[in-house]
Amino acid sequence: MLKIEASSMAIPDSFLNLPFDLYKGVGNWTPRPADDTVRLLDPARNPYWRQAERELFVAFKDGKPVGRIVAVDDREFNTTHNTNLGFFGFFECVEDLAVARTLFSSATNWLSQKGRTQMRGPFNPIPDVNIGLMVEGFEIPQSFCEPFNPPFYVELFEACSFRKLSDFYSYHNSFSNNPVWEKMMARLRRHFRKSTMRIRHFELEHFDRDVEIIRSIINDTYSHDSFFAAWSFEMQHFVIETYLRPGNEQLFLFVEVEGAPAGFCLLTPDYDEALRADRDSKPEAIKGSCAFEFCISPRFIQTPATAMLTYASWDAQAKAGFHWSEISFMNENNKPIHSLLETSGATRTKCFRLYECECKLLL
Numbered sequence: 001m002l003k004i005e006a007s008s009m010a011i012p013d014s015f016l017n018l019p020f021d022l023y024k025g026v027g028n029w030t031p032r033p034a035d036d037t038v039r040l041l042d043p044a045r046n047p048y049w050r051q052a053e054r055e056l057f058v059a060f061k062d063g064k065p066v067g068r069i070v071a072v073d074d075r076e077f078n079t080t081h082n083t084n085l086g087f088f089g090f091f092e093c094v095e096d097l098a099v100a101r102t103l104f105s106s107a108t109n110w111l112s113q114k115g116r117t118q119m120r121g122p123f124n125p126i127p128d129v130n131i132g133l134m135v136e137g138f139e140i141p142q143s144f145c146e147p148f149n150p151p152f153y154v155e156l157f158e159a160c161s162f163r164k165l166s167d168f169y170s171y172h173n174s175f176s177n178n179p180v181w182e183k184m185m186a187r188l189r190r191h192f193r194k195s196t197m198r199i200r201h202f203e204l205e206h207f208d209r210d211v212e213i214i215r216s217i218i219n220d221t222y223s224h225d226s227f228f229a230a231w232s233f234e235m236q237h238f239v240i241e242t243y244l245r246p247g248n249e250q251l252f253l254f255v256e257v258e259g260a261p262a263g264f265c266l267l268t269p270d271y272d273e274a275l276r277a278d279r280d281s282k283p284e285a286i287k288g289s290c291a292f293e294f295c296i297s298p299r300f301i302q303t304p305a306t307a308m309l310t311y312a313s314w315d316a317q318a319k320a321g322f323h324w325s326e327i328s329f330m331n332e333n334n335k336p337i338h339s340l341l342e343t344s345g346a347t348r349t350k351c352f353r354l355y356e357c358e359c360k361l362l363l
Contacts (some may be wrong), residue, residue: 002098003108011041014058014065026150030272037090039242040125041070047234048126050127051076055113056090057106059099067093067100071107072125073114077229086111086359088121092149092259093145093156100156100340108359120165120356121145123213126235129331130352132168133157137350143326145292146170147182147352153192154353162355167332173325173346175318180345188311193269197262199303199312202252204309211237213254213261217297227354243268243292251289252315255309262305263296266314272324292329310340
């Protein structure tokens with residue numbers, strides 16, 4: 001017998017433990033700590049919930065948890081874009097269409113009661129930057145900030161009347177034994193040797209100042225993006241607190257043109273390597289890095305600042321001893337960035353798909 005339990009405040013253990021049961025023995029999945037999920041979903045800890053509401057659903061079959069989903073009503077997003085959208089995230093499910101349909105129906109019913117007519121996802125709440133359903137790259141280990149799911153999820157989504165909204169790609173760029181990258185770096189190094197542009201890293205002693213610079217550039221850059229609503233200072237502060245680990249401020253870079261902030265790049269070690277190594281009892285140094293945000297202010301987008309920041313980010317990662325970088329969530333329509341990455345010798349490795357459906361289709 002299939003049963004659904006809903007929760008508006010508490011985060012039940014059945015919700016938190018389900019992925020560990022579903023992915024047991026799946027080597028490419030990363031077992032992130034349950035407290036990371038709690039931190040994202042707790043209204044007392046995550047400022048995102050000041051502009052949004054959520055409802056958690058867990059599906060049980062014969063008393064055993066077999067699926068979960070979170071429905072999200074983001075008031076700020078709908079006001080900004082004059083839309084009537086609801087969102088969902090944290091979807092996990094056994095290979096059973098009836099369970100998936102029940103989960104999606106529960107989410108759309110809740111959103112319909114809020115007056116929403118469409119549902120979009122998978123999205124996890126800020127600052128979890130991973131978006132979309134993995135549709136390519138299942139054979140590759142999960143990287144920090146990226147989602148992971150079984151291939152059969154694609155069939156479940158499409159059987160439940162979801163349609164593709166957009167694809168986002170990830171690239172793998174090697175810093176060793178990559179003559180194409182080495183040649184490009186040598187050319188950029190010569191080109192920027194006498195540049196008046198300045199690269200600096202995030203300054204902990206001016207934490208709030210640099211958070212506000214990042215927030216301003218993001219909001220200016222994505223102000224017309226249909227997937228984005230402006231971030232508050234509190235939300236941006238929460239993001240930086242989440243990803244800026246002690247000693248890694250050298251990987252948070254700014255490019256300045258005549259003293260004005262022109263862009264930034266946020267890089268981290270691929271912490272998923274360490275989490276998988278701990279699970280497998282084979283601890284070793286992290287070899288890969290992740291570029292989870294690269295942003296140039298609109299007024300500098302057609303200037304050398306983009307190339308300068310690209311060069312500086314690659315140089316910083318190589319000097320930090322990383323062997324490669326995972327560059328995630330490049331929108332399929334961003335042709336210039338795809339061209340730049342391919343020219344540098346990077347290879348496309350994964351694809352994450354954002355879906356949308358009509359709420360009424362699942363009622």
